[in-house]
Amino acid sequence: MRELDIFGAGxxxxxxxxxxxxxxxxxxxxxxxxxxxxxxxxxxxSTGAVRAEVSGVGRLLGLSIDPRGLRDLDHVQLxxxxxxxxxxxxxxxxERMTEVTEGLAAPTTGDDPLDSYIQQxxxxx
Numbered sequence: 001m002r003e004l005d006i007f008g009a010g011x012x013x014x015x016x017x018x019x020x021x022x023x024x025x026x027x028x029x030x031x032x033x034x035x036x037x038x039x040x041x042x043x044x045x046s047t048g049a050v051r052a053e054v055s056g057v058g059r060l061l062g063l064s065i066d067p068r069g070l071r072d073l074d075h076v077q078l079x080x081x082x083x084x085x086x087x088x089x090x091x092x093x094x095e096r097m098t099e100v101t102e103g104l105a106a107p108t109t110g111d112d113p114l115d116s117y118i119q120q121x122x123x124x125x
Contacts, residue, residue: 025104032100039096043088045081049073052085054093060086 002021039056049069053062063082073081 028104041092043085043092045084050081050085052089054089
């Protein structure tokens with residue numbers, strides 16, 4: 001049984017072991033965030049005329065517009081296509097973030113696993 005589970009169940013557990021587990025989780029999260037900061041993700045509008053590229057943290061890195069696609073778009077439609085491409089790139093970023101961080105969270109019942117321990121400390125038990 002993991003230390004997080006022991007503390008979550010209200011047990012005393014091993015504080016050093018808990019800190020190691022939390023440190024390991026933080027290291028994993030840091031690695032995932034570093035991976036995301038290096039990522040470059042793309043999205044296009046529905047016509048394929050506009051392509052946006054964003055970083056793994058959502059910053060717009062590039063925008064390209066197919067000149068042939070401009071023939072069929074007025075300025076309002078072009079603005080909408082740009083927004084659609086950027087939104088699609090952000091969706092790709094969110095999907096990638098989900099993939100990278102999948103499995104990092106400690107399984108819980110929805111409650112704070114340390115809540116009972118903290119309550120005991122506050123009560124002076």
